[in-house]
Amino acid sequence: MNLTADLTGQTVLVAGNAAAARRAVRRFRTSGATVRTLTSPADFSPGLLDGVVLVAAIDDGDGGWAALPAACRRHGVLLVREPAAVPGGQVTLVGGGPGTEDLLTAGALAALREADVVFYDRLAPHRSLDRLAPGAELVDVGKRPGHHPVGQSEIERLMIESARAGNNVVRLKGGDPFVFGRGGEEVASCAEAGVPVSVVSGVTSAIAVPAAAGIPVTHREVSRMFTVVSGHAPLTEEEHTHLAGLGGTIVVLMGVGTLPQLAAGLRRAGMRADMPVAVVERGYSDSQRTTVSDLADIVTAAATARCKSPAVLVIGEVVRQAGSCREQAAQLAGLAGRLEAV
Template sequence: MQLTADLTGRHVLVAGARDEARRVVRRYRAAGAVLRTVSRPDHFTPDLLNGAVLAVVVSADDGGWPALAQACGAHGVLLAREAPAAPGGRVTLVGGGPGTEDLLTVGAQQALREADVVLFDRLAPHRNLSTLAPGAELVDVGKQPGHHQVAQRDIERLMVEAAQAGNNVVRLKGGDPFVFGRGGEEVAACAAAGIPVSVVPGVTSAVSVPAAAGIPVTHRGVSHLFTVVSGHQPLSDAEHVHLAGLGGTVVVLMGIGTLPQLIAGLRRAGMRPDMPVAVVERGYSDSQRTTVSTLAGIVTAAGAARVKSPAILVIGEVVRLAAGCEAGAGRLADLAEAVGA
């Protein structure tokens, strides 16, 4: 059970060894509580509960601190128990999903709550990080098209150095860490430095952002496979031929900058010029927008709409299935007329 309470100015007692309780102390301090701490059971005295509304025992033993538990009952003070922080530094790669906090997994939220340091990307949900990771040091290492605020090598160095200092480090990434997220490189950097590392998968934008526009990447009788492609760099002629010959749905991430080359390559490789295409911008945001056209017309349509990153490109017959959803039935009716459907 999770409860939300305003602890601003309220007295809270945290009981536990200093290193083990440091994250609990940081979290309640960030919530505005007035903290008292006691590090050993034999140092506890009932007067520490005077004026307190909550006592938090940080212990691996559910039966630990029995005198404190008894005193809480006598004073009418709520008692909570939390597991101690693991010793030593470690790194957790967390997939933040397509950018909305609603799609953060339970595991992602738990990792953020326990973080001492969070290194976050611009496409990860970061607006309320001070609440999601209370008291943690928040470091913006976001990358924008054509501009890397912090180089990948420096991100890995910051991550490793923070963990070596004994911190619980969360590397918060948009989407899933292992879907064009360079998560494998960051795991390798931790392993090379002898830092324990774990991965919390995230909801990939390759599936979720088309879904936000009402476009399924597969659909019975329409598409039984989908291919996810990075559009960060232009594809080769052989890759265009391969994509055009696969059938199904093609989902392109980071592809706005290379859109003209991609479309030209697919047309040279034989993909139908009337193939439906959609560009979904800023998925799950208040300004989400979908531009629908055909393979022959999408470059012109995207230019007229001034499409910008972040955006997902969806190529395939599944685009027609978004009628009545965010893409808009009117635009899809125009598309049907354009392709002679």
């Protein structure tokens, strides 16, 4: 059961050793409460409960806190028990999915709840971080096309420095950390610095964003494979030839800027001019938009629609499935509604 209480201006006593209690102390202070800390049961006296409305008892493994619950009952003070904070001095790379909070995994939510510091990207779901990572220091290191206020090496330095200071650091990234997210570089930097590091995989936008537009990246008797490509820089002629010969579906991330070179290169490599292409902008946002054309005309169509990043390109026959998939989803939703009414 989750309860929400307004503790603004109220006094809260957090009982537990400093390392185990640091998350609770930070969270209650952020909520506006006046926080008293009690780090050892040997220092407890009933007078410490005067004026206190809530006691947070941290499970720090010390059996000496047994007298605290009875004292709270006698003084009419509410007591809540909380698990100890995760040890600091480590980094967790967290995949935030395509940008919607709904697609954060249980592991991602747990990591954010335990975070002391969060370094986040612009494509990660960051608008509610003050709630998802209560009390954590939130640092925007998001890169935008042509504008990198915090370079990659500086991000890695900041993460390592913060972890060495004893913090539980979360690096929140859009999509999955290991899909064009430079997660491998960050893991290597932490390992080289001797900082413990772990990875929480995320839902990759390569699959999720086309799905948001009703486009399956594979479909029976249409496409039995898909290839994910970075569109950050133009591909070589050899790469165009390889892609055109693979068949299946091509999904391009960060590809709006290089769309003209990609379309021309695939045509030179022999891909059909009428191959369907979709540009899905701002997947899962309120302003999500899909522009559909064929390979011969997609550059003109995208320019006319003023397509911009962030966007995912989908090239292949599966684009034609978008309408039927949306219709099936609507039919299933209607059926579910009728069953609930029955």
